Amino acid sequence: MPEKIKNFINGQWVDATGGKTFESRNPADYRDVIGIVPDSDEKDVNAAVKAARAAYPIWSAIPAPKRGEILYRAAEILAKRKQELGECVTREMGKVIAEGLGDVQEAIDISYYMAGEGRRLSGETVPSELANKDAKSVRVPIGVFGLITPWNFPIAIPSWKITPALIAGNTVVFKPAEETPVCATRFVEILEEAGLLPGVVNLVHGFGETAGEPMVRHPGVDAVAFTGSNEVGSRLAGICGTLQKHFMMETGGKNPIIIMDDADLNLAVEGALWGGFGTTGQRCTAASRLIVHQRIYDQFVKAFSKRAEDLVMGNGLDQRVQMGPVVSFAQQEKVLSYIEIGKREGAKLILGGKLYRRGKAALGTFIEPTIFVDVKPSMRIAKEEIFGPVVSILRVKNLHEAIKVANDVSFGLSAAIYSQNVNHTAIAERDLDVGLIYINASTIGAEVQLPFGGTKRTGLGPRDAGGRGGALDFYTKWKVIYRDFSGTLQKAQIDN
Numbered sequence: 001m002p003e004k005i006k007n008f009i010n011g012q013w014v015d016a017t018g019g020k021t022f023e024s025r026n027p028a029d030y031r032d033v034i035g036i037v038p039d040s041d042e043k044d045v046n047a048a049v050k051a052a053r054a055a056y057p058i059w060s061a062i063p064a065p066k067r068g069e070i071l072y073r074a075a076e077i078l079a080k081r082k083q084e085l086g087e088c089v090t091r092e093m094g095k096v097i098a099e100g101l102g103d104v105q106e107a108i109d110i111s112y113y114m115a116g117e118g119r120r121l122s123g124e125t126v127p128s129e130l131a132n133k134d135a136k137s138v139r140v141p142i143g144v145f146g147l148i149t150p151w152n153f154p155i156a157i158p159s160w161k162i163t164p165a166l167i168a169g170n171t172v173v174f175k176p177a178e179e180t181p182v183c184a185t186r187f188v189e190i191l192e193e194a195g196l197l198p199g200v201v202n203l204v205h206g207f208g209e210t211a212g213e214p215m216v217r218h219p220g221v222d223a224v225a226f227t228g229s230n231e232v233g234s235r236l237a238g239i240c241g242t243l244q245k246h247f248m249m250e251t252g253g254k255n256p257i258i259i260m261d262d263a264d265l266n267l268a269v270e271g272a273l274w275g276g277f278g279t280t281g282q283r284c285t286a287a288s289r290l291i292v293h294q295r296i297y298d299q300f301v302k303a304f305s306k307r308a309e310d311l312v313m314g315n316g317l318d319q320r321v322q323m324g325p326v327v328s329f330a331q332q333e334k335v336l337s338y339i340e341i342g343k344r345e346g347a348k349l350i351l352g353g354k355l356y357r358r359g360k361a362a363l364g365t366f367i368e369p370t371i372f373v374d375v376k377p378s379m380r381i382a383k384e385e386i387f388g389p390v391v392s393i394l395r396v397k398n399l400h401e402a403i404k405v406a407n408d409v410s411f412g413l414s415a416a417i418y419s420q421n422v423n424h425t426a427i428a429e430r431d432l433d434v435g436l437i438y439i440n441a442s443t444i445g446a447e448v449q450l451p452f453g454g455t456k457r458t459g460l461g462p463r464d465a466g467g468r469g470g471a472l473d474f475y476t477k478w479k480v481i482y483r484d485f486s487g488t489l490q491k492a493q494i495d496n
């Protein structure tokens with residue numbers, strides 16, 4: 001029997017007021033219905049915002065270290081339930097179990113990290129230009145946050161947004177991706193068990209147009225954080241700009257790995273496989289472009305494609321499986337259409353390119369690991385985010401050309417270089433226009449204690465993750481306090 005999933009509003013687990021539902025299914029086996037989920041509308045959003053507004057003065061008045069204790073408890077519960085939650089991620093989203101567990105681990109990490117931030121929410125104290133006067137800045141919460149999260153990290157990304165919002169003293173309305181509502185529900189249940197007061201986090205399931213957008217537009221929502229597609233992100237940015245709401249988004253990448261002729265080739269092949277086909281290519285940080293020095297191009301292509309061909313596909317709950325399905329039929333269609341575009345553009349398909357339907361895989365949405373070679377930087381498959389197991393290989397003459405090609409896209413999330421030459425890696429470090437750079441490591445695997453995000457069309461506003469200088473710069477605002485204890489009227493800029 002599929003589980004009956006509920007919204008969580010003001011501390012109560014409730015159905016959508018309209019009574020409508022939708023299903024969450026396992027992309028490795030569509031017979032497996034995981035949850036029947038509320039299909040919420042504006043009424044549900046209104047109730048959630050009302051609860052979040054009412055809880056705000058109470059929650060924001062609790063000392064931040066005390067708020068941190070709740071996050072610490074949530075981290076402990078997540079750690080205890082890691083296996084079960086990892087299996088939930090794999091079953092609902094399709095990534096292999098090791099990565100499902102990694103998704104949960106990322107939530108554990110940031111919950112501990114943000115718990116600690118409760119004792120470090122620091123501002124500055126600086127001298128005043130006048131005697132007997134002091135000056136300081138303090139971080140204060142903003143109010144009610146509307147959070148919209150994607151399906152590719154169904155526990156980690158909600159945790160990236162909810163935990164800094166909470167530690168800073170804000171309350172939350174959370175609209176998770178409709179593809180992964182059960183994982184989102186598990187995470188909110190854990191926050192409840194950790195001791196959150198009613199109304200501090202409210203969960204509203206449903207779709208973008210009917211639940212997400214009314215939440216973003218609601219006058220009771222002060223700030224919005226979004227991770228997802230660039231099209232939706234830029235529409236929400238427009239709405240929030242007009243309504244003068246704080247807004248941040250993280251939307252995508254076309255992340256390159258540069259492989260130089262002086263690279264450790266085995267290591268580069270491992271990194272390219274992990275970056276290109278890990279999570280079935282469905283990470284914002286996926287290595288979808290390999291920019292390879294001409295001197296080792298043929299050798300690299302041969303070794304890489306051989307390893308990709310041998311990847312074991314199937315249901316990610318099976319420990320032996322190395323690559324799971326894509327998340328949905330819609331995603332499958334999108335990826336297949338990009339494969340057709342690549343062929344039409346004249347790129348050479350050397351591996352995959354088709355649905356994978358062997359045995360039980362026919363019950364899910366699988367696509368073969370796909371490799372295009374002789375890809376030109378101007379081709380759409382070299383420029384647009386595909387979000388599937390499709391890797392484009394480009395040939396370059398030298399480091400200068402490699403960096404130029406790497407930067408020649410509208411995204412700038414992560415980039416990697418494999419080279420044993422310190423001068424090459426230093427130049428890449430300096431000249432790659434991205435938010436995350438990896439030296440002799442793949443483009444994926446950012447850690448929570450540093451800001452996560454990128455340049456150009458990858459994002460807008462402060463970054464996810466990280467503390468001061470990262471997420472806390474979005475979830476707090478500054479208040480500056482001047483205190484004059486001279487007992488006289490002192491005029492700044494005039495009496496000094």
Ligand code: UN1
Pocket residue numbers: 106152153282283284285286443444445446447
């Ligand atoms: C994403 O793909 O949206 O760096 C997030 C990584 C992970 C997070 C990816 N820690 O690949």
